[in-house]
Amino acid sequence: MSPAGPPNGRLAIFPGSFDPLTNGHVDIVLRSTQLFERVLIAVLVNQDKQPLFNATERATIIREVFREYPNVEVDTFEGLLVDYARQRRASAIVRGLRAVSDFEYEFQMALMNRHLEPTLETVFMMPAEQYTYLSSRLIKEVFRLGGEVRGLVPPVVEDWMRKKQKT
Numbered sequence: 001m002s003p004a005g006p007p008n009g010r011l012a013i014f015p016g017s018f019d020p021l022t023n024g025h026v027d028i029v030l031r032s033t034q035l036f037e038r039v040l041i042a043v044l045v046n047q048d049k050q051p052l053f054n055a056t057e058r059a060t061i062i063r064e065v066f067r068e069y070p071n072v073e074v075d076t077f078e079g080l081l082v083d084y085a086r087q088r089r090a091s092a093i094v095r096g097l098r099a100v101s102d103f104e105y106e107f108q109m110a111l112m113n114r115h116l117e118p119t120l121e122t123v124f125m126m127p128a129e130q131y132t133y134l135s136s137r138l139i140k141e142v143f144r145l146g147g148e149v150r151g152l153v154p155p156v157v158e159d160w161m162r163k164k165q166k167t
């Protein structure tokens, strides 16, 4: 049992960098709300030297995207995910699996997280097929090179990307 007491079985954490949030992420969040009463999107304050958006901006954008979903919460976190999950008394980590190529990294992370906190389960979800090729890295590259990202990210994200481009 974790020091913070029994986990809240209805809370799932969906952690990630979300730089930026894609429609693939949105798909996974919406699927998660079918399984869990509350979903907490946890934005990693990461060490990436040149993020498109800082963690506060990413959290603000994601809050805007899910503003009509009272069961979806957004927060930032630093340090170990399992420590944050323990603090929030979550019982599950949700991660999206797009392709076999994601598997090895995700498998390693899931088992390491289980080693660190055996009561925390990782649940993998598959996004809709049309999002299996989507990644934040590719979105940034396509956008930077003048490509169209409409339909790949929520309109709110696209607006923020355009604003960012002008600054």
Ligand code: PNS
Pocket: 015, 016, 017, 018, 044, 079, 080, 081, 082, 108, 109, 110, 112, 113
């Ligand atoms: O979307 P990403 O960048 O693939 O998400 C990776 C993330 C945030 C889930 C992972 O890097 C993470 O949990 N970082 C927090 C530090 C940590 O707990 N590391 C050990 C993971 S086994």
